[in-house]
Amino acid sequence: MAVKRTARKGAYPSYWRLDRHYSNIEFRFTYDLPQEESIRIAAEGIFALYLDGKDNYRNNQSLITLPAGKHEISISLFNDTEVPALFIAGDHICTSSSWEVRSYQNDWVNAGSWTFNSASQPPSQFRLALTPQEPIRSELRDGFPLLDFGKETFGYLRFHGLSGLGKLCISYGESIAEALSPDECVLIDELDVTDMIAGAEEGSYTLKNAKAFRYVWIQADAEVHWQTVSMLYEYVPVTYRSSFQCSDPKINEIYEMSLYTLHLNTREFFLDGIKRDRWVWSGDAYQAFLMNYYSFFDLDVTRRTLVALRGKDPLTMHINTILDYSLYWFISLYDYYMYTGDLDFIRVNYNRAVSLMDFCLKQRNEEGLIVGRPQDWVFVDWADFSNEGAVSTEQILLSRGLEAMSQFAGLLGDDEASASYGKLAEEIIAATLHLFWDKDKGGLLHHRVDGENLPELTKHANMFAMSYDYLSAEQRDSVIRNVMLNPQVPQIRTPYMRFHELAVLCESGQHEYVRNEMLSYWGGMIDLGATTFWEEYDPTQTGDTHYGMYGMPYGKSLCHAWGASPIYLLGKYFLGVKPCEPGYAAFIVEPHLGGLEWLKGAVPIADGEVEVDMNEHRIRVRSTSGQGRLRYRTKGQPHEAVIPADGEWMEIRL
Amino acid sequence: MAVKRTARKGAYPSYWRLDRHYSNIEFRFTYDLPQEESIRIAAEGIFALYLDGKDNYRNNQSLITLPAGKHEISISLFNDTEVPALFIAGDHICTSSSWEVRSYQNDWVNAGSWTFNSASQPPSQFRLALTPQEPIRSELRDGFPLLDFGKETFGYLRFHGLSGLGKLCISYGESIAEALSPDECVLIDELDVTDMIAGAEEGSYTLKNAKAFRYVWIQADAEVHWQTVSMLYEYVPVTYRSSFQCSDPKINEIYEMSLYTLHLNTREFFLDGIKRDRWVWSGDAYQAFLMNYYSFFDLDVTRRTLVALRGKDPLTMHINTILDYSLYWFISLYDYYMYTGDLDFIRVNYNRAVSLMDFCLKQRNEEGLIVGRPQDWVFVDWADFSNEGAVSTEQILLSRGLEAMSQFAGLLGDDEASASYGKLAEEIIAATLHLFWDKDKGGLLHHRVDGENLPELTKHANMFAMSYDYLSAEQRDSVIRNVMLNPQVPQIRTPYMRFHELAVLCESGQHEYVRNEMLSYWGGMIDLGATTFWEEYDPTQTGDTHYGMYGMPYGKSLCHAWGASPIYLLGKYFLGVKPCEPGYAAFIVEPHLGGLEWLKGAVPIADGEVEVDMNEHRIRVRSTSGQGRLRYRTKGQPHEAVIPADGEWMEIRL
Known part of the structure; x- marks a missing residue:
């Protein structure tokens, strides 16, 4: 996946180390059979089976009869091109996650297992779904x-009834302008028609590589002809488990377009964007995970993404080369546990979390603050500020990451590590508030170089500090007033950071402001003809200049996962559904109209769902699981009501 | 290579983690051309070229014209099945080791480059030579x-003129008895004749997998016929750069058979044995390296083996899972530098040496001695002793490894690390001599459990301590008398440890004893019909029981690299050629007849060679390079003479 990106006429693999599966592994399983049983072994790789540790007496036959009684099966398996995989479905002996596996590192663990339930469906052949x-x-x-x-x-272009001789040049565009610019479009294919005809099946040639586009412009040599062109749309068949409708059709359109934007980027992994980069970025994924909890609740793609981001040891560079992106990984894992309650996944990843944190903690300066090494990218956001020295945002992310580690260590029974991570988290946040808080400006300054604060004030650290509850009530008020709603502070141009900005404003009760921002910002893209949301949007730009980024006239991604944050904002802060205990064992429903006449919708809560239906006069809510509590106000007074988990509607008059 | 071993009917991959190449890399090269130049790019992998950092404007065309002037070429290359490789041979722009490469770990290094000098000869297609x-x-x-x-x-069996229908069962034997035991032979093939006929070329079918054997027994169904069976011998086309002849034809036969034994095991890497395990073992390779310096002087296979053994970080298990085998790796690197003077290779491997040493040093107990963890194999030798607790041999190997690290650090300019490694080496050897030396027994005891010595006395630690010059003159005498030549101390049964045992005896002037041991031990195998030397030889066994090992009647390897040590003993101690300075810049020639009437032969000294011709009356010697000194005795008095590096013979009368 990390090498699928193309830029013009060449591959554009990600610029970080790519790690592969362990090629050489061994499975083991102990059985106790009343009578002998014949099994058929399907393996991806070179395998050998032996019984009861007699490894000099190996067998590679796919059909084998296992003796009765208690025996240990060992199967060594090697595959250096695909992930080694094994499938057995005997009467009693079946592969499952109760088998154990090791990569010969003294590391017997339970085998991974997924929905590959027949020998004819090997993991290496996994493909997303296709539809014309x-x-x-x-x-x-x-x-x-x-x-x-x-x-x-997104998908594979197809030519039907192709004939003739010559070349085809296909320029792809997320915009018309891009498709009509073969010299500058990001995605382009040049094909020899003879090859295409030779590769056609039943009169149709399907291009080998999927691409993102709305428009294609096909320049063909004069002797080349075809009947029609279509495409195979490629997608993950997720279930749309959330919904949102309200009295404002524009908001409804924003919500639906957000779902589609997220869906297009929900693939083997959560991508940043489907045209560019088609890579897995930790900061982007952090948000996609949260949007996913409020829409598809597809945990497989979340788990795949978290595993892929972390890669293997040893760490020499940060995740995606970006300091903040290493830190988001911990917070993503924290969110994963909160939304799903899946401690097994935390357990499997804990050692890798420890070594990633060790790696990060080596980068603290004499004030105890984390700083980028010369080879690190300290990103924060696409914005006009310098990230030299110690950046306040990074300290807040580190502190939150340490809190996550403290929680994981505690859950896994290592109280000493838990206390140590917890203490460090407190020290770092205390130092950050002490060192970066500017009383005159009423917020956290952006960065600190050589032990001295620089005067720049940005929203970023302030909104993370609010999100993670690191501020006093007084500081919160100051930040809202002096930073978040202060037009003198530089505006955020990326949906990436608008996600956090608007979330914080919702948490401060600014729903009406947020609704208006959604209408102007996301609505603004729709007004420009967007069918999915963009990587960046600057309302002050005009015409085709909207499509430019990174010094390329069509460099901007027009379908970027981080553009889909209204899913999260509307689900969490308007429908108001939030877990309080891992896996939604307990949760709050606190709906807000935010100036709308009415709203209604659904949010998945792990295996169950919550539906909310609210107008100015009443709230109706139903839930199918967990200990839910409805929070609402009548005549300015807060109230709380228990939501039964019986799936029946309850109604509160306001 | 690590998955080529088979045992009976199944693959037997090595039981350690296998690491692969970095799949995602980037090359760069800055050129300055007076005029534009067209180049043709041959790549193994998906590549994209861009100029001057403009990575959004990539090109995957194999034919490209580079502009004149000074420009930086960048080529990103991805290949996860084979090692990514690039070949350009333009008029001025050619790939070479002056290009740089990185795996995106902040690690620009010079690219690896070898003898793949045309686009039609890609590295992935590298195969050893074949001859019928x-x-x-x-x-x-x-x-x-x-x-x-x-x-x-060793090679590929071939069937010529195969016809009919049915199955073939081929049982392979290093001995007749093994070939005739399809139920117990280690290597066996069962083939369907229809498949073979379908896969035949020009009437001949060549088996897909090479195997080791002298005999094959072919049980075929009645309807299966063929004209003849032959084989394709597979080998590295090394140059036999050494020679040895003497007045005893049996010794000559031992020398030639040793060369053949080593050659068969000199492959993509130095293997332990060609039937079994076909793996790369560090302790075995340590000796093969030394034999190689006294025969083929093929440094490519040495370098490949050292790199393969070390693998990648992170270390969780020792090399080959064996504590001693991690330690031999340092000593092998030390020998490599001494025999070749190739500091570049040390530099490239230094960081990995540091992390391997860090890993080892974490395993020291409260007395500062290195001990095996529960998951470690403390091997030392195939022998009837326990390796519980702190084993004296391991301490001596660690100390020698630390001396090597101290030398490397010094050569690479890190004096602080050099001093630190050196100090630790001294501390460990001092502690070892203090704790393990038994005054009554006059040698180092074998091991120490819970701070108490156990009474067992073995030759192993004592001979390594002598080899590495850790003993006083008094201690040396005691060890020779009370341990090495003491029949009460358990005899060594493996050629593996006989290597060190006999080397030490030579270093103590016991050449005559060593010659007799060679005749009885290696000569004993020849008398039993050996055509290559074995993994283990116990003269007290009889008949086919010689072939058994590991609880298998034919488990023993009859062509084992460590069986070839007479190459080393005769070259280093009889011809007497030893480097004194790295790369044979200076060397000693100190020939010994050891009871022979005459001997003569040649030893490669890096790019040059030394020839020696000695009888009781005179020594003749010639050398083509380096500062050689001849050491000899007349009437019991030692003398030394300078050997000119002009390739002319000089003669000394005795």
Whole structure:
């Protein structure tokens, strides 16, 4: 996946070390059979089976009869191209996660197991789902066809009834302008028609590589002809488990478009964007995870993404080369546990979390603050500020990461480590508030170089400090007033950081402000013809300049996962559903109209769901699981009511 | 290579973690061209080229014209199945080790480069050389043909003129008895003749997997016929750069058989044995390296082996899972530098040496002695002793490893690390001599459990301490008398440890004793029909029981690299050629007849060679390089003479 990105005419693999599976492994399983049993072994890799430790007497036959009684099966398996995998479905002997596996590092663990439930469905053949899509429109531009698929999509272009001799040049565009610019579009294919015809099946040639586009412009040599062009849309068949509707159709449109934007980026892993980079970025994924909890609740893609981001030891560079992105990984794991209650996954990843934290903690300066090494990228956001020295945002993320580690260590029974992480988290946040808080400006300054604060004030550290509850009530008020709602403080241009900005404002009860911001910011993209949300949006730009980024006229991604944050904002702060205990064992429902006449919708809560239906006069709510509490206000007074987990609607008059 | 071993009907991959190449890398090269130049890029992997850091404007065309002037070429390359490789041979722009490469770990280093000098010869296609061999004899046993290839060999069996329908069962034997035991032979193939005929080329079917054997017994179904069976011998085309001849034809035969034994095990890496394990073991390789310096002087296979043994970080288990085998790696690197003077290779491997030493030093007990963890194998030798607690041999190997590290650190300019390693080496050897020396027994005891010595006395620690010069003159005498030549001390049964035992005896002037031991031990194997030397030899065994080991009747390897130590003993102690300075910049020639009437031979000294020709009356010697000194005795008095490096013979009368 990390090498699927292309830029113009070449591959653009990610610029970090890529780690692979362990190629050489061994499975073991102890059985006790009343009578002998024949099993058929399907393996991806070179395997050998032996019984009861007699490893000099190995067998590679796929059909084997196991003797009755109690015996230990050992199967060594080697595969250096695909993940080694084993499938047995005997009458009693079946592969499952109760088998153990090791990579010969003294590390017997339970084997991984997923939905590959037949020998004809090996893991290496895993592919996302496909479904045909047709262009909604075709017109000639400079004599060549420009096809419009109606909205942003992703998949494999197909040519039907292709004939003739010559070359085809396909320029892809998320915008018309991009498709019509073969010299500057990001994605382009040049194909030899003879090869295509040779590779056609039943008269149709499907391109080998999937791409993101809405438009394609096909420049063909004169002797090349075809009947039609379509595409195979490629996607994860997620369930849309959330919904949101309200009295403002524009908000409804924003919500639906957000779901589609997130869905397009929900793939083998959560991607940043489907045109570019098609990579797995930890900071982007941190938000996609949260959006996912308020929509598809697809934990498989979350787990895959967390595992892929972390990679293997030894660590020499940060996740994605970015200091903050290492820190987001801990917080993502923390959120995962809170939303799912899945301690097993935490357990499996704990050692890797410890070594990542060790790696991070080696980078603290004499004040105890984490700083980037020369080879590190300290990102924070696409914005015009310097990240030299110790950046306040990084300290807050580190502190939150340490809190997560403290929680994990405690849950896994290492009280000493838990206390140690907890103490360090407190020290770092205390130092951060002490060193970076500017009384005159009423917020946390951006960075500190050589032990001296620089005057720059940004929203970033302040909003994270609010989110993670590191501020006193007085500090919170000051931050809202002097930083978040202060037009003198530089505005945030990326949906990435608007996510946190608007979440914090919701947490401070600024729902109406947030609704208006959604309308102007996300609504602004829709007004410009967006069918999915963008990587960055600056309302002051005009025309095709909106599409430029990174010094390329079409460099901007127009379908970026972080653009989908209204899912999170509307689910968590308008429908108001929040877990209080891991896996939604207990949760709060605290809906806010935020100036809307009415709203209704659903949020998945682990295996169950909550539905909310609110207008100015009443709240209706139903839940299918967990200990839910409804929070609401009548005549300015807060109230709380227990929500039964029986799936029946309850109603509160306001 | 680590998964080529088979045992009976299944693969037997090595039981340690296998590490792979970095799949995702980037090359860079800065050129300055007077005019534009067209280059053709051959790559193993998905590549993209861009100029001057403009990575969004990538090109994957294999033919490209580079602009004149000074520019930086960057080529990103991804290959997760084979080692990513690049080949360019333009007029001025050519790939070489002056290009730099990184795996995105902040680690620009010079690219690796070897003898792949055309685009049609990619590294992934590297194969050893092949040459046909015919059986020398065929006879029927139980109605099925038993073929004898005359001596131990390795390669691919071939069937010519195969026809009919049915199955073939081929049982391979290093001995006749093994070939005739399809139920117990280690190597066996069962083949379907239809598949073989389908896979035949020009009427001949070559088996897919090479195997070690002298004999094959072919049991075929009645309807299966063929004309002849031959084999393709697979080998590294090394140059035999050494020679040895003397007045005893048996010693000459031992020397030649040793060379053949070593050659068979000199492959992609130095293997332990060609039938079993076909793995790369550090303790075995340590000796193969030394034998190689006295024969082929093939440094490529040494370097490949050292790199493969070390693998990647993080270390969780010792090299080959064996504590001593981690320690031998340092000493092998030390020898490599002494025999070759190649500091570049030390530099490239230094960081990995540091982390391996860090890993080892974490295993010291409260007395400062290195001990095995529960998951470690403390091997020392195949012998009837316990390695519980702190084993004296391991301390001596650790001390020698630390001396090596001290030398490397010094050579690479880190004086502080050099001093620290040196100090630790001294402390450990002092503690070892203090704690393990038994005055009554006159040697180092074998091990120490819970701070108390156990009474067992073995040759192992004592001979390593002598080899590495850790004993006083008095202690040396005591060790020779009370341990090495003491029949009460358990005899060594493996050629592995006989290597060190006999080397030490030579260093104490016991050449005549060593010659007799060679005749009885290696000569004993020849008398039993050996054509290559064995993994273990116990003269008290009889008949086919010689072939058993590891609880298998044919488990013993009859072609084991460590069986070839006469190469080393005769080259270093009889011809007497030893480097005194790295890369043979200076060396000693100190020949010994050891009871022979005459001897003569050659030893490679890096790029040059030394020839020696000695009888009781005179020594003749010639050398082509380095500062050589001849040491000899007349009438009991030691003398020294300078050997000119002009390749001319000089003669000394005795």
